[in-house]
Amino acid sequence: MADTLNIAIIQSNLVWENAVQNRINFQTKIEAIVETVDLIVLPEMFTSGFNMNAQAIAETMQGETVSWMQDLAKQKQAAIVGSVAVLEDSKYYNRLLFVKPNGEIIHYDKRHSFSLAGEDKVFTAGTKKVIIEYKGWNICPQVCYDLRFPVWARNTENYDVLLYVANWPKQRIAAWDALLKARAIENMTYCIGVNRVGLDGNSFEYPGHSAVYDALGEKLTSDNSGKEATEIITLNKSHIEKNRRHLGFLNDKDTFNLTV
16 A cells, blocks of 8 residues: 555647547657656546547547557556547447556546537436545546536545546636535545646637645645646645544535435
8 A cells, every 4th residue: 555646647738539649649748757656647538629529539448549548557657547438339438547557447437428518418427436446545536527516526435536537618717626626625535637728629728727636625736727737746645544534524424325
């Protein structure tokens, strides 16, 4: 069990509907990381941009992007996480892939489809909350619009890290900033959010604001608005344990039954 976890967050522009070029761009950024890291976090739909043209962008779990993530995770001896459009059993999913250095893949299908963009008409919503055990840390992965739904993220599993990958647009970036901080505070957990930058194929602008917050809501990352950036943050298990033990806020949480 590791008391620390070194996280690399990669905030990048995305090439619209061009998985090959996006993989090349991210490989360059990942290979440029010289520090030892345990986890590398990429944005939502990092091979295509947030895109409803599922037939054009979706891959299978035996596709090139999955193999690429496995090869790169092994090379860097670090887990890699990000979401891609996946075709499985004749359905499309906005699927977060968590690929460990040994090649193991754990996935989470985005629960809350972004109906404003018609995502619910194209992609099948997930039904399972996922907790990933990695190096003695329990990580709860979610995707973009999930951030607006605190019940889905409620820390009933005693997880250590809440992780969001996103394509969150500029016009609503204040909500992104506020909700990431709120999710960290209310769940007494580290909260990581990785967003993209640049313009997409529909001319929506993305300003980044990727960030890591600790269990007290303190921001651990620097200002990276509007630019490509790679930042490495060290998480400390003792920070979570000390504050949960001292403050005990999670002991007073409400209980409820969630129907999916």
